[in-house]
Amino acid sequence: QKEVEQNSGPLSVPEGAIASLNCTYSDRGSQSFFWYRQYSGKSPELIMFIYSNGDKEDGRFTAQLNKASQYVSLLIRDSQPSDSATYLCAVSGSARQLTFGSGTQLTVLP
Amino acid sequence: SQTIHQWPATLVQPVGSPLSLECTVEGTSNPNLYWYRQAAGRGLQLLFYSVGIGQISSEVPQNLSASRPQDRQFILSSKKLLLSDSGFYLCAWSFPGVIKTQYFGPGTRLLVL
Numbered sequence: 001q002k003e004v005e006q007n008s009g010p011l012s013v014p015e016g017a018i019a020s021l022n023c024t025y026s027d028r029g030s031q032s033f034f035w036y037r038q039y040s041g042k043s044p045e046l047i048m049f050i051y052s053n054g055d056k057e058d059g060r061f062t063a064q065l066n067k068a069s070q071y072v073s074l075l076i077r078d079s080q081p082s083d084s085a086t087y088l089c090a091v092s093g094s095a096r097q098l099t100f101g102s103g104t105q106l107t108v109l110p
Numbered sequence: 111s112q113t114i115h116q117w118p119a120t121l122v123q124p125v126g127s128p129l130s131l132e133c134t135v136e137g138t139s140n141p142n143l144y145w146y147r148q149a150a151g152r153g154l155q156l157l158f159y160s161v162g163i164g165q166i167s168s169e170v171p172q173n174l175s176a177s178r179p180q181d182r183q184f185i186l187s188s189k190k191l192l193l194s195d196s197g198f199y200l201c202a203w204s205f206p207g208v209i210k211t212q213y214f215g216p217g218t219r220l221l222v223l
């Protein structure tokens with residue numbers, strides 16, 4: 001079983017719709033959860049992180065964490081073509097390193 | 111503010127040749143430093159991380175090595191490249207201590223022929 005799992009996609013949504021990206025993790029001791037966006041040929045850039053159960057909003061992005069169910073999700077409201085990218089979920093436990101999922105490719109159709 | 115640099119940006123090397131990739135961080139002291147590799151269409155594989163000068167932890171046994179000769183410098187090396195070493199090499203940093211957020215450099219794309 002992979003430590004961090006994401007649907008590889010591709011996920012396609014029309015412009016203006018809500019894109020929902022999901023991630024599950026296996027280590028119940030995980031403490032911190034991150035979402036990165038990676039454009040084709042570029043390095044990952046941090047979108048947001050979440051530590052506590054519930055929702056965290058930042059502009060058009062909302063991260064949702066449910067530790068009991070061991071999943072974290074990212075919602076993108078009013079999706080734009082510029083949001084088309086691969087989204088990486090990352091999880092950390094007591095160690096300093098992050099464990100990354102393989103990413104979900106999102107395409108926003110104009 | 112902090113910035114992270116990597117060079118070279120792209121590299122084409124023959125099988126069996128040596129490798130040296132460099133990463134430097136500006137604007138912070140004693141960062142945690144990381145080397146990742148991303149194969150085409152794949153996720154990030156952690157190769158090495160370092161919490162201080164001369165301290166290197168290896169995550170995956172292979173023909174690569176890492177060194178940290180200075181506080182904000184991280185080097186990835188190989189004596190003899192393999193075809194399977196091709197990929198996108200990413201350096202990342204995080205603040206020292208328990209903060210986990212990692213920030214990535216622009217990456218080096220390596221093609222071994």
